[in-house]
């Protein structure tokens with residue numbers, strides 16, 4: 413397994429949010445982390461990228477313990493994070509935003525990264541000189557993902573990419589992530605859109621109150637009565 417989380421406990425101040433989360437993401441796998449508001453999905457991603465300090469548990473990337481490492485070091489080792497809210501630089505162009513994502517790379521790889529970004533999201537190629545702040549919501553989400561990919565991550569953590577997007581654009585963005593996984597990057601996708609996530613992911617975990625309450629192959633979870641009732645309103 414490329415990414416392995418074992419017994420992760422974390423919280424803010426004295427408030428515990430995660431109570432022993434176990435999950436894994438393999439090479440080229442697309443895995444969804446699902447659950448209601450406040451279940452602890454974002455906190456799990458933040459613990460992985462180093463923005464929240466775990467209280468207990470193991471975080472391993474290709475067997476390497478991530479806990480002592482700074483967020484920058486984790487990024488350099490191949491952990492990409494597309495945070496909630498995208499966090500682009502609105503007064504910089506599409507291409508300038510992308511180049512920032514390549515800050516840690518050897519110069520030769522920047523060109524390769526740009527080509528890959530524009531192949532994955534042709535709309536970004538058409539708008540390479542446009543200010544990021546003037547892109548549509550869907551295009552900004554594409555740019556946030558493309559920027560994280562500029563570091564050629566082994567694992568990409570993506571927080572709520574479909575938030576605020578039309579169903580058609582949400583699907584377009586998630587299908588691009590499927591492509592990213594096919595090319596070998598493990599994708600851990602946090603989503604509130606359970607129906608769409610279970611169509612595109614290979615496996616999924618359902619978090620409730622900071623605990624994994626269900627997990628398995630996406631097609632099986634789609635048929636699970638608990639998932640259908642609680643998350644698919646069927």
Ligand code: ATP
Pocket residue numbers: 424427429447448449450451452453454455456604
């Ligand atoms: P959402 O989809 O709403 O982001 P989530 O499953 O990602 O939900 P988290 O964002 O991980 O949930 O939040 C889990 C719990 O931690 C919530 O009760 C939230 O209020 C709390 N929390 C999140 N961030 C902080 C913070 N910076 N300080 C204090 N509490 C926080």
